[in-house]
Amino acid sequence: MRRKARHVQNCNAGRIGEQRTAKLLQPLAGEGWHILHDRALPTGKANVDHVLISPAGALLVLDSKMWRRDWPVRLKGGRLMRGPRDETGDAEKAGAIAGRAAAALGVSRPTCLLVVHNAPVAGGGFHVGDVSVIPADRLLELLRLNAVGPPRPREARRLEQLAEVRLPSKVTRG
Template sequence: MNAGASAAARARQVGRLRWWQHIAAAVGVTTPGMAKARRQAGNWSAGAEGERRTAQLLAPLLREGWYVLYDLAVGKRANVDALLVGPDGQVFTLDTKLWSRKWRVRLVGGRLAHGDHDRDRQVDTALWETGEVSKALGVPVTPLIVVHNAPVDGGGFHVRGVAVFPANRMLELLRHNVGGRLNPREARRLAQLAEARLPSYVQ
């Protein structure tokens, strides 16, 4: 599945108005339900756009022996935005966030925050998804959160074992993690195993 496909589909689904809402909208009436649906659709659309931007940034890695799989199902109702297998056989899960540039991404009392908004649940989600991927593949997996738009304190930091960093540092950090160690056979094996055990996510 292409990057952002399931998020884009979800945006269309939650933003779809019922027949009577179309009539209300035509005469300039907005109900609380319509406003909520628009907000949710906007959030899903932003998620899809962030995932597409991440895919564009990751494209050069495909020529360097990396494998990248998008929108993989974990559990019954969750998905991994991207799973990366490095040319050395290291495995990463990548959670993409497209957050407003108005506020900084930072740590507040050991919790992930975007301005005054607590985002620590995103860390819990990344850790859970990574645990599921690790069980499926039988190898350690490193969770990453990449942030578009919003500035990230210190150019990146760790919170409870999850690396959080700005999108413009993503390739630099991933390449540094490999550090010249190559194991193309293991990388290929793990990518094939991920394709077999982690199906594409469908809303």
């Protein structure tokens, strides 16, 4: 019974983290960003927490984490550590999901961000492989800084339309 209760608690924390990230992303919609939440991959049960398409048409995939505030998040020997726990698998899973989402959309290089709520993130963020681990309070700053390239609204809209079809809403798919 304890395992089931822990699973429910983790799912609730995950949902809250996703909702907080969604709220943080709201201002970007008025800046030419296309934002989709809780998307299904074409196969399997995994979901994509947030799909962003920058005004320049770049694909970004975000995974939200709601972690304990008393367990700092840091890089140790190339591993993602949250307090005493090795969470490298979470970063690897996020990177794999980003790769699958990109493949579904015909995009070669997505940007993958692991967005951490509550827990302090060492150095204001770091990389684990191709995944950037960042504190939620720096999300908009880092997205805006990395939205490089001239605006390509047609390409961004085309990619959003493709994502709406190939990465359907997890809520409507079930």
